[in-house]
Amino acid sequence: MITSGVATREGTALDNADAAKVYVLADGTVGAAVVDGIGHGPRTSATAPLLAETAARYTAHRGALPGILGAGLLVADRGPDGEEADAVAVTALADDAGTRVAWVGDCRAYGWDGKRLALHTTDQTMGQWVRTYGPPVEIAAQYDNWVRVSLHSATVASTREIEVSDPLIILTSDGVHDQIDPAVLEQLVADHHEDPQRLAEALVAAAQEDELGYRDDATVVVLSISHEQIAKEPEMSERLPATVLLLVGDQAEITTPTRGHTDPERVSVERLERETGLSRDRLPGAELVAVVGDDGALLRFERP
Incomplete structure (x- = not known):
């Protein structure tokens, strides 16, 4: 069973340009989806809920990546006056096979496994680019508000997508x-992880004003997937060699055998370390076993 919590809190500047939506299929x-509108243009606050609704519905039906791209189509054109809204976003698809997350910009996805809080996404900002590739990291914070990819510019190539196996997913x-x-x-997650709605409300309430008195809009979606659902393995599963x-x-x-080197499967290093017991430096070239469900979903990785 998957339970959820959603909360949003308006910041100190104008109206709330954030939005969130959870959509459940039969x-x-x-x-x-969590959507964070860029700035406070004439259409931003009105468009953000539409983007979140579209992203969540697309995600439930087609996947996390299509959720980002589907919402992006709504703002792909700047409009006749050049004032169309834009936003960054993160989406999550959760079912009995696990969770897939996709994002553009600096919305994030965290995972809680009962012991630790892990950040699973990497901000698509110029600040993060500087931290990764240089120049001096001391100037990186100056560029953290420079978003490199948004819904307006999202493509298959520029949208990041990962698998997450934690039983609690937090989108922010x-x-x-x-x-x-x-x-x-992390302490708030530890304190409230058993109640997704209370956790979502606690997180948005904890956001603090900066030294200038500014506090941004704050929005959270929490998804809690029961251990039984994550661990459930279809009767018809297949074991495939994986490299x-x-x-x-x-x-x-x-x-x-079904995904060659030109179109490899992409999974998080953290997941492989946890499921196989291999450290990061031992993973390149490692021969593994992929357990695949009858629907083609990757259930887990094992050492042969």
Whole structure:
């Protein structure tokens, strides 16, 4: 069973340009989205809920990546007056096979496994680019508000997508993770992880004003997937040989008999470390076993 919590809190500047939506299909599949409007243009606050609704519904039906791209189509054109809204977003598809997350910009997805809070996404900002590639990281914070990819510009190539196996998924706008001390954020998750709605409300309430008195809009979606649902393995499952080709940042590229080197499967390094017991430096070239459900979903990885 998947339960959810949603909360949003208007910031100190104009009206709320954030939005969130959780959409549930008849079979229990959940699509969720957090959208953070860029600025406070004439259409931003009105458009953000439409983008969240579209992203969540697309995600539930088609997947996390199509959720981002579907919402992006609504704002792909600037309009006759050039004032069309734009936003960044994160989506999550949760079902009995696990969770897939996609994002553009600096919305984030965290996972809680009962012991630790892990950040599974990497901000698509110029500040993060500077931290990764240089110049001096001391200037990176000056560019954290420079978003490199948004819904307006989202493509298959520029939208990031990962698998997450944690039983608790937390989607946030930057008004949450940028304005709550990381230690406080993790403690709130530890305190309220059994109640998704209470956790969502606690996180948006914890966002603090900066030294200039500014507090951004803050929005959270929490998805709690029961242990039984995550661990459930279809009666008809298949075990396939899998090879880790290489690691790219926090992602591993893996080949199987159905996914060759030109179109490898991409999964998080953290997941492989947890499921196989192999450290990061031992993963490149590792021969593994992929357990695949009858619907083609990757259930887990094992060492042969």
